[in-house]
Amino acid sequence: MTENNEELYCIGCGAKIQSDDPEKLGYTPASAIKKGLENDELYCQRCFRLRHYNEVSDVSLTDDDFLALLNQIGSADALIVNVIDVFDFNGSLIPGIHRFVGDNPVLMVGNKEDLLPRSLKRPKLKDWVRQRANAEGIHPVDVLLTSATRGHSLDKLLAAIEKYRKGRDVYVVGVTNVGKSTLINQIIKQSTGMQDLITTSRFPGTTLDKIEIPLDDGSVLVDTPGIIHKDQMAHYLSAKELRIATPQKEIRPKVYQLAGGQTLFFGGLARLDLIAGPKERNGVVVYMENNLQIHRTKLEKADDFFVKHQGGLLQPPTADELGNFPQLARFEFKVKEKSDLVFEGLGWVTVPSGAVVAGYAPAGVGVLLRKAMV
Template sequence: MTRFEQHQEEAGSCAGCGVTLQTESQQKPGYIPEAAKSRTPVICQRCFRIKNYNEAATVTIDQNEFLKLLGGIAATDSLVIHIVDLFDFEGSLISGLQRFVGNNPVLLVVNKVDLLPKATNMNRLRNWVQKQAKAQGLRTVDVVLCSAKRNIGFDHVVEALERYRKGRDVYVVGATNVGKSTLINRLIRDYSDLDNELTTSRYPGTTLDEVRIPLDDGKAIIDMPGIVYPHRMTELVPKQVLQAILPEKILKPLVFQLNERQTLFFGSLARFDFVEGERQSFTIYLTDGLKVHRTKLERADELYAEHRGELLAPPSKAELDEMPAWTRHSLRVPRGSSNDVFISGLGWIQVNGTSGALIDIYVAKGVKVLLRDSLI
């Protein structure tokens, strides 16, 4: 038994997600059958099912509990690693993080850079990240670009951790589905002699309580539960749709030349209306699991009514009924600017022209939609 497993067993908590173990109710977090308590490592039934069957349980932790745990960091002397998802940067950035962590230094780790085209200028990207983070009120000691899954830039993460940790504990924070546990598993393998791995899956809320991973110097890496942000498309779609919208490989941009009063549908998850402006091109950065359909603006309502959940899919009609109704966001792209139309959890549309445009976005109510400086 490793020191990590011994620590979790003594604490009576799951070695996968950190939740307190219990044998009374299958519907509550931390359930474990009596017969499974002798296994090593000891993990709850939910983690067992995720690890072995990639099956999601419906157990969730109240958002107030997440914030309460996060707020405890301010009273510590620690290094805080904030992991964000580059594909969903504005949706996964904890803009109010500073008030939770106090004066502790924040290292911003931007994960999933492997999704961008290989010709992407990393120095420009890093500058873009710094500017966006500052605009959101986040003070950082450094920014590191990486892909934990593809082992890109991970040596820089380890170097930065060593540079800024200075013998302290390390808290790892982030929204759900940003690759937090994947990154910590890499740290476990590269930074300590522990052989246990945290539970990782595509499903939000995988980590249910803080998980402490002891280090050789007596300190620890603490994996915090993921913050669940309902403004992200990934939190609103049915579980079976996640695979279609979460990218696994390099994004293949789609370029559309549009006249004003033309519409693009992204499955049945979003609608893009080019309401007003000179003919120009738009570059779409989405997963290839989401098909794009073009039509005239005057036919858009009819097309959606007739083909939602069928030609325009995913989701299916039944899955759409589980989601909030669409709401409209009107965005004015200034003349002479370089902008993206960002849809949290779904991707972004780069506006390539500089003549300005009026754009309407229709998406499930609550999903964050905004105009930002172009990422690429």
């Protein structure tokens, strides 16, 4: 690879650089390796294409490979910064995280805060995140909200990291697609002035090996690979569909007056049935991506409507993606107080006290009820 056989690593994803097999991780043509070393910017071909052409290649690492790297954390003495997506808590949670964290403190960071409506009470959301974490056996020392893309509250995050790490290393962990590497890019940019050192993308599976960023006191901040959590809406959608389905800008609430026995379809991805309401007309408020198409129909006709129109009038998913899209699973709730019916990865619908509702989402994707945040 080089004259002295020095091992080289991609500064985007951390994969070991090799020029022998285009199908394996870290592949880079020999000419690109030479040029990268000359410019002090050595990227694997996958990261180069991702950065310059927004072209994503599949990752050949297995779940076991990811978990083997994360298992190192349990034996480390470090602060764990766990990044989650505020729109997808269940899908953001690393399966079994409490097992590999060990006795290390956990700082939980809710990303994509800039996409939430301003009317949403941030303290309520932080309390809810803490409660959900506690229910999963995680007891964070603190919960912060941020926006990796916009750098919101970055100063607060850096101060909290410094407060809780107490001179130790910092491991930043998260499942794919939560914005973890984008957040680290912001930290690097603020600390060193370098932009986009770590490859970022809206697609799952960007960071292929842990990347160590030196801190002033000799400790390191470690970006670990994103764990693939299969129960994420993102894994069922193409790049184009993902832009339509998941929030891209601050959400604008949409109000619907529904009678009992009416249904709302959110593209072909999810569904809300108002089985019964406390009033003749019941106001429900939808908080989802502004461009996602919403269709109303009668509950008695909803099943047939869905079969007829999914992939057409009801999309995403498109007709081409239907073969890989799972069946919708149903969750029924009796609402005792004004609540949010949360569709993990999409958003939520605020429903009135006294209603009986059912939410549908792709099998494996969570639907849950929480106290209303707005």
